[in-house]
Amino acid sequence: MSEALLFHKNLGDYIHTIAQIIFRGELHILRVKKLAIFSMYSIVITTIYNQGNEESNNNRDGKIGLLISPMKFKNFEPQLDEAAFKYRDMLDMPDPNSKDPKAQNRQDGARQLISLLFQNYLPLQNIEKWRDEPENFIE
Amino acid sequence: MLEYDMDPEMTISLLSFQLIDKLIEKFYSTTFPFIQNQLL
Numbered sequence: 001m002s003e004a005l006l007f008h009k010n011l012g013d014y015i016h017t018i019a020q021i022i023f024r025g026e027l028h029i030l031r032v033k034k035l036a037i038f039s040m041y042s043i044v045i046t047t048i049y050n051q052g053n054e055e056s057n058n059n060r061d062g063k064i065g066l067l068i069s070p071m072k073f074k075n076f077e078p079q080l081d082e083a084a085f086k087y088r089d090m091l092d093m094p095d096p097n098s099k100d101p102k103a104q105n106r107q108d109g110a111r112q113l114i115s116l117l118f119q120n121y122l123p124l125q126n127i128e129k130w131r132d133e134p135e136n137f138i139e
Numbered sequence: 140m141l142e143y144d145m146d147p148e149m150t151i152s153l154l155s156f157q158l159i160d161k162l163i164e165k166f167y168s169t170t171f172p173f174i175q176n177q178l179l
Contacts, residue, residue, distance in 0.1 A: 030151060037154045044161045091162075093169035110166035111173050114159050121155040 004046050005076060008083035015043060015090045015109065023116050040113070048080055049087035 007014050021028055021036040028036070043049065089102065091109040098104055163170045 034149070034151055034154055037151065037158055041154075041158045041161060044158065044165055050165060091166060093166070108169065110162045111169050114162055114170055114173060117155045117159055121152050122159075 004048055005079050005083065008079045008086070011043075011049070011083050011086040012090050015040070015087075018043075019109075019113065019116075023120055025120065043087070044091070044110075049084055 018036050018040050022033055022040065085102075088106065090107050091113075092106050093108045093111065094106040095103045163174065
């Protein structure tokens, strides 16, 4: 949890920077891009950023693991809320029906990332192979 | 995990696939329709 909270104030900028590294083909070597993709993967799977994104489970304590006490989690609630907001603001889709203007103006980053990943690293002619024979997708 | 992912045998395409897989899982309502309508 502490590692994830290191970025809570700048999570939006961090996601944006990583995306720049992944897709600015002329600036970075392959190894750096692979590290950036791994970093983006780590952000996407970090559970505490998703706390408001899983409607089926309202038990927040259950999402952060057994090793973190509810009291310790309580102490970090402001930081976690800020991180979760920035995570959703960058990656989630806008909600035009929301009364919250911030929800209406989310960046829709997850969809854009997928689109850019396909355009840059997954040639369209391979998609059918990927769907039917995933092992052919591996170069 | 990082050591494995940075191995030369691990291609950037496969890493991209893994990231896409998680993006679909975490943001299903917007990403899956996009994949269906635009790419497949």
